Amino acid sequence: MPELPEVETVRRGLAPAMEGARFTRVEARRRDLRWPLPKDFAQRLQGQKVEGLGRRAKYLLADLSSGDVLIMHLGMSGSFRLRRNGETFLGDPRYFETAKDAKHDHVVFHMSSGATVTFNDPRRFGSMKLVQRAKLEREPLLRGLGPEPLGNEFDAAMLAKACAGKKTSIKAALSDQRVVAGLGNIYVCEALFRARLSPKRQASTIADRNGEPNERAVALVDAIKAVLHDAIKAGGSSLRDHRKADGSLGYFQHSFRVYDRAGEPCPHCKGKIKRIVQTGRSTFYCPSCQK
DNA sequence: CCGCGGGCCTGAGAGC
DNA sequence: TGCTCTCAGGCCCGCG
Numbered sequence: 423m424p425e426l427p428e429v430e431t432v433r434r435g436l437a438p439a440m441e442g443a444r445f446t447r448v449e450a451r452r453r454d455l456r457w458p459l460p461k462d463f464a465q466r467l468q469g470q471k472v473e474g475l476g477r478r479a480k481y482l483l484a485d486l487s488s489g490d491v492l493i494m495h496l497g498m499s500g501s502f503r504l505r506r507n508g509e510t511f512l513g514d515p516r517y518f519e520t521a522k523d524a525k526h527d528h529v530v531f532h533m534s535s536g537a538t539v540t541f542n543d544p545r546r547f548g549s550m551k552l553v554q555r556a557k558l559e560r561e562p563l564l565r566g567l568g569p570e571p572l573g574n575e576f577d578a579a580m581l582a583k584a585c586a587g588k589k590t591s592i593k594a595a596l597s598d599q600r601v602v603a604g605l606g607n608i609y610v611c612e613a614l615f616r617a618r619l620s621p622k623r624q625a626s627t628i629a630d631r632n633g634e635p636n637e638r639a640v641a642l643v644d645a646i647k648a649v650l651h652d653a654i655k656a657g658g659s660s661l662r663d664h665r666k667a668d669g670s671l672g673y674f675q676h677s678f679r680v681y682d683r684a685g686e687p688c689p690h691c692k693g694k695i696k697r698i699v700q701t702g703r704s705t706f707y708c709p710s711c712q713k
Numbered sequence: 714c715c716g717c718g719g720g721c722c723t724g725a726g727a728g729c
Numbered sequence: 730t731g732c733t734c735t736c737a738g739g740c741c742c743g744c745g
Contacts, residue, residue, distance in 0.1 A: 495739085702719085
């Protein structure tokens with residue numbers, strides 16, 4: 423599921439329950455996640471205070487009083503659910519916890535705030551990892567990541583430089599976390615539509631020979647920032663698994679202009695939206711608007 | 714180094 | 730109802 427807007431939505435939902443609170447009890451019910459949890463995972467968290475809950479790309483980072491950082495990733499199907507003092511799930515009344523859901527509850531945090539934070543992930547592409555804060559810069563999961571797309575330092579010059587000389591498509595380049603960190607299939611498709619650029623265009627064509635940005639790079643950066651801002655405002659996109667921490671749904675999926683809309687009319691020219699496959703993933707775009 | 718394809722897992726939905 | 734097939738928001742690894 424989760425691309426940057428969904429992870430940011432989860433972060434904002436969990437922060438009030440976790441920041442300033444301690445782990446009173448931690449259950450690691452399943453350790454065979456994408457990267458196996460260490461044997462002492464629960465023990466290393468127990469009693470630690472969460473100093474802050476941050477985000478880098480699609481990773482959640484909990485800063486702990488022990489000097490460790492808890493890195494969490496949602497993979498494709500991961501989600502967090504938040505309960506307080508044994509209450510049932512807050513938020514959307516359409517949500518019911520089913521036995522099927524509970525079997526994928528792999529990690530449970532009991533917090534001194536009275537909150538219970540449950541990590542659920544059917545496909546187990548997500549995971550967690552504890553690293554020392556002093557070694558965070560050398561952490562392999564984070565080391566190669568490109569700039570945060572919503573940061574001030576991410577601009578047309580930076581994107582053009584990263585794409586200059588790239589033979590691959592602009593779709594593949596934007597999906598590459600080393601170029602820009604946090605976009606996935608949905609928001610790459612949506613950003614390219616907003617920038618009116620074809621996903622098949624060679625990545626290097628947003629830069630001139632010297633690697634300087636052209637007008638396409640400017641449009642693309644604007645489109646990326648805009649779609650991410652809009653999606654965060656909507657609480658992310660809920661397709662299959664994503665929910666806000668209180669169990670309610672994000673609603674940005676209703677604002678998709680091309681993603682998952684093959685055959686439907688383009689919102690701009692009314693032509694047919696097309697689905698193609700690039701590097702093994704679906705791409706949705708309007709062949710007449712996006713050049 | 715670069716780009717691509719396969720694999721990791723489970724579940725949902727379509728078609729028969 | 731149930732089987733089989735395809736597809737899914739991410740990321741890592743190995744191959745050429």
